[in-house]
Amino acid sequence: MKKLIPSFALLTGLFVVWELVCMLGNISKTVLPAPSDIFQALVTYRDLLLIHTVQTVEEALIGLFVAVLLGVSIAVILFLFPRVRAAVYPLLVISQTIPMIALAPLLLIWFGFDLFPKVIVVVLYCFFPIAIAVTDALHAADQNTVDLLKSMRATKWQILKFVRLPSSLLAFFSGLRISATYAIGGAIVGEYVGAYRGLGVFMQTSANGHAIDLVFAALVIIAAISTFFLGLVSVAERIFTPWKNVYE
Amino acid sequence: MTGNLIVRDLSKTYATADKQVPALSGINLEVKPREFVSVIGPNGSGKSTLLKIVAGIISPTSGTFAISGTAAYMPQDHALLPWRTIEENLLLPSDVKKISRETMRKKIRDLLVEFGLEQFSNLYPASLSGGMRQKAALLRTTLQNPSLLLLDEPFAALDALTRLEAHEWLLLLLEKMHAGVLLITHDIREAIYLSDTIYVLSPRPGTVLEKLTVPLPRPRRHEHLQTPEALALEKKLFSLLINKL
Ligand SMILES: Nc1ncnc2c1ncn2[C@@H]1O[C@H](COP(=O)(O)OP(=O)(O)O)[C@@H](O)[C@H]1O
Ligand SMILES: [Mg+2]
DSSP: OGGGHHHHHHHHHHHHHHHHHHHHTTOOTTTSOOHHHHHHHHHHTHHHHHHHHHHHHHHHHHHHHHHHHHHHHHHHHHHHOHHHHHHHHHHHHHHTTSOHHHHHHHHHHHHOSSHHHHHHHHHHHHHHHHHHHHHHHHHTSOHHHHHHHHHTTOOHHHHIIIIIHHHTHHHHHHHHHHHHHHHHHHHHHHHHHSOSSSHHHHHHHHHHTTOHHHHHHHHHHHHHHHHHHHHHHHHHHHHHOGGGGGTO | OOOSEEEEEEEEEEEOSSOEEEEEEEEEEEEOTTOEEEEEOOTTSSHHHHHHHHTTSSOOSEEEEEESSOEEEEOSSOOOOTTSOHHHHHTHHHHHHTOOHHHHHHHHHHHHHHTTOGGGTTSOGGGSOHHHHHHHHHHHHHTTOOSEEEEESTTTTSOHHHHHHHHHHHHHHHHHHOOEEEEEESOHHHHHHHOSEEEEEOSSSBOEEEEEEOOOOSSOOGGGGGSHHHHHHHHHHHHHHHHHO
């Protein structure tokens, strides 16, 4: 927490400057609302914002959860089957060069305006960092330890269970940290193309109606949730890798 | 039982993508029941390779080996699992063999008490000193009830003083468990102090240059290292290794 103090101070400073610029520059609220206007909007429209936020968070969390399962499963399969890995790994990397925003309209056509296509977008954004981090870590497990298990006549599965998977946990959390920052963004992208509810549509309709303060209000919420997600990952990491704290 | 371990004409050539690396060539070696055998040789002479073959981790290119009884291997690094406490690390052999943890716990506690590690049993390896870690790793090796210990430079990373202590608890442990040892080492004095027999390997590919018997009584004492026999052996080993570097 202490580490965040400088960032917090910088942010406060920026807000003060921003507030002053808006006030002294007499800038219209429909071009650049001041922080105080954004705060005002957050308070006034809290019920409406809450409905959209819940929707987006739901999409992001479900998507992230599926991405974790998918990412780890892909990693384990690629590890267990080198031939599959040789075929799939390069395609997996190339698949990430496809802009998701181009894929979202297709998902809309195929799956409609509901939750499902948004979750897919989130999964597509989020599984990759996890899959890559865990795949690499499974291979990078300490050779001496693997040899030790082999000398005990351990099976490939036991080596996976006792050595490779636990030793991939730190890498898994690094991947998850990246994915957690993508999750909300992914949900927003999914909603942008078409949705009934969610911060993505909310921002779009607000922008169309020149309610820039509401766009900013949604951005503030998105930043807050993403930060919260990152915090959750850090807490989970501490709980699941207690031995790591010894080094610190 | 003719011997705990018999190695005959063992050779190993590693095949990498672009070349063949001969690591061992025609090794003959024997460890009798309860015998302490050291293998000493320069870096890259295939010492670890020999141990990995005997431990069943890799297969030889040619030659044979036979172990009567079971062997337990300790890799060059202690290879404790960082995410397991010391006690859980000692449970690893039984976890792999699917023996119930409860039947092992008491035995492990007693062992930890006897070797002065009981106050560390619930700590992670990272919070232990190097000497303690090696000790824990060695105890884990013995929990496989082996009749032969395969130890790959177990004390190489320790400072000189800690290493002397480690020799004492290794000897103490061996008195209790009736096992033979095949120890890899770099350290001439360590080999003399601990062993009944010393094999000297040549540089890559490793061949047996000489098999030497250590003419010292047991139990060993550090004064033994100052006897004319020990000094002569040390000189001999030194010249064998130096000339081949
Ligand atoms: N997996 C491997 N692939 C190719 N070469 C190897 C491999 N392992 C060891 N070697 C080579 O074999 C030789 C013997 O290695 P090693 O048995 O580790 O020697 P030592 O333990 O005596 O230092 C070295 O030259 C080493 O580079
Ligand atoms: Mg070695």
